[in-house]
Amino acid sequence: MTSRVTFITPATSASMRRARFDDGDPIDDHGAALARAAAGSLPPAVRVLASPSVRCRQTAAELGLDPTGEPALAGGDMGRWRGLALDEVAAAEPEELARWLSDPAAAPHGGESVREVCERVARWLEASAGHDGRVLAVVEPEIVRAAVIHALAAPEAAFWRLDVPPLTATELSGRAHRWNLRLGRPLGPATAADTQD
Structure with a gap:
């Protein structure tokens, strides 16, 4: 059984453009237009999930997806x-x-540390490894970083060395808790190669 998780990062928002920690702002018009243009470019999935943030839910909607909220991917x-x-x-x-x-x-800000985010995402990934088929998940960039750290068994200190652009796909495929990684595919018009497993 092979599990596949395709993480999609949200379209741009005012927070993202200003290097501001997310405060629940919506995606901007430019980001929404790019997401709409990419609708239909994603492979079919057995489950579609989204981080609970406004920008992830809006990006999913503009991509033509109807996700279930997933608190573990917040x-x-x-x-x-x-x-x-x-x-x-x-x-x-x-x-x-x-x-x-x-x-x-x-966690000097009083919230979660990078380690806690990485551990939370690792638990979710390992639970997902027991399911066959593809999961699409529209998530914040830090969730993609945490997933990559786990997939590669990289040190948590590498978290900040991973750049995750808006509206890109990062794909993990795994079997027996071993993950392979395909990084940062830009979303756009679908091609046969993009949609094959």
């Missing part, structure tokens, strides 16, 4: 930094930001 809890721009946090709490970026166990 973006990381940023505590008191939610809605703040990265440069605002750097100016107000430089030591705390530096610690968060260098120590996977640190």
